[in-house]
Amino acid sequence: MSQPSIASPNDSLNAIDSSINKAAFYFILSAITWLLLSSLFAVIGGIKTVLPSFLSTYEGFTFGRIQAMLNSTLIMGWCSNAIFAVAFWIMARLSSTPIKHGGILLLAGFIWNVALTLGLLGIFIGDLTAYSWMEFPSYTSGIFLLAYTLIAVWGIVAYRHKQNDYSYVSQWYILGGLLWFPWIFVIGQFFINWVPVRGALQSIVHAWYINNIFYLWLCPIALGACYYFIPKLSNTPIRSYHMSALAFWTFALFASWSGMTYLIGAPVPVWLTTTSIVFAIALIIPLLILYVNLVGTALASASQLKNNLALRFITFGSIAFILHLIVKMLLTFSSIDAVAHFTMIYDAHHWQLIYGFFSMIFFGAFYYLVPTLLNHYFKSYFLPNLQFILSALGIIILLAALYIGGWQQGTQYNTVELSFLEITNNLSLWMQLKLVGLVLILLANLLFAFNVTGLLLSKLLDALPNFSNEELNQNT
């Protein structure tokens, strides 16, 4: 392994970029569409926890289904499409090799979105499964798998045929994520939908699935992006880069074994949760390395942080991730779990991973990737900067509401004198604050969509009058 080299001939970079151009834009635009839809679902769900009768005459909009549609659009819509856009481009760039067969990639992306649309309609009419974060009906899983195979293979091929001798830790994370996802997906589908296991075993498989989708699919790709973008944007080599391989292996191993912490106190064998608690605590090792590698490097250059929007997003995301892991460890202590389990704290923990970490990293990545691919830059950074402020504010308010509200919910639950109804009534302030956070996030996401599509449109408009000239030049 060695540091990413900055000097590369521009021609080959352009060839690599254009090899993935169309497919990348397809994935970027799909990701944004699903992101907007998911934030709309989140706001509808948020309104329903303040005004339970909102939209309640329509069966498809009942809270349980909104929640299921929210989870599915987030994971399979926004996160996965964003991953396809960014992971391939990083992989191609670091391997110095163009992505072949962009056409198949485009087709596969289309199939993926068809599966997701079908899945959402299925949930809307009541075909959802009983398992959170994998609610899409089982008849869509085959289509997802087909599409995924056609997509992922090109990222792996790019790494296999790389034109240089270097191997960057970014590539390890991305390769890992691309290989882990189909396997997690198949095991989840197999043991829950296709050949269901019996009884509480379903919950064990389910906990394993959620945990690995988060920590071995979303996290590795986002971490790979961090390792790629942070040194590039801050113009500083990764601090203690030699430790990064250790962080990669320990994070993947420990995180994958830590999944049963969701089931502390549940009707499953106690050794299962104990094992996972041990591994969750062991995450301290990768946590410290990732902190030095990522946050340490990003914060080292204050001037870049001030001037570079993408870096600011990615730094925010990295810090959110470190805090997320700390919370994950804290939640395994039985005295804390006795309060926090079944409260909104678990919601907060998921939001922190998906919005605070993943989405912020990918916003930053898109703000770098889109202008680079278009070779067309923002004239003013006012609106993108505004989006950063809105996103950051929305996430902080949302998390504060859910963490503090959740802690209150847990302590009051353990005060037996308070009836259950009083506990949920006492949550109303936090529910309203949560809604404020979700609305801010929706606005931020709308602004993000506006910024990215606006840049794309202005490039197309700029290109129009020049078109005939270029054609003339080519003919002569």
Next chain:
Amino acid sequence: MKHFSVLLFGIFIILTSSFLGLISSSLNQLGDLKQSTESLELNESGEPILVEGDPLYPMKLSGLSEQGHMEYIQLGCVNCHSQQVRREELGKDLERGFGQRVSVPRDYIMQSNVVLGYTRLGPDLSNVGARIKDLNWHLLHLYNPQITSPGSLMPPFPFLFKTVEISETTATDSALVFPEGNPNTPKEGMAIIPTKRAIALVEYLLNLDIHYNLPEAVITKNDTGK
């Protein structure tokens, strides 16, 4: 390209190890759990066996309850309600009367889909059938939770009910009985009747009750809270 195979091997080993360690081993441990009688007796060679003639628990759900279970899943109830009673040191489930004993893996073996739940915006339902036995209460609660639990965060499910005109030809035996003076009461001459789905769902809820003993889980608490 030696490191490529090492990398692939490492990536493979990580997920395999967690699959074998967490999933396969629990399959081995829990995969062949069977129904049991409330207590066991010893046979001649001193091994514990089921008591002949005693009923087996957990019982299989009736057809109607099974339909209700499907409704429970399709309406996404699991997004607010849990179905598990935790140990005393992990919260006040027992003291709150959500159950008289902790739930154990065997309680779930007869369910086609296990809905342990992960959050409690609504109360735990493992024993709701034992806590509230009134059919009309459950129907009213589904029709509009504000009637039975003012201030509840639960959404109403009006689409599980039909408003009909009372006449000699329409069957209104199952019509909801509203508390006197409730603003949701239908107009004179009209009645609100549950659909088949609502009846199935309530039948399922009334059957949620783990107040039987199992050899590994004996009822310890005897007061049913509200």
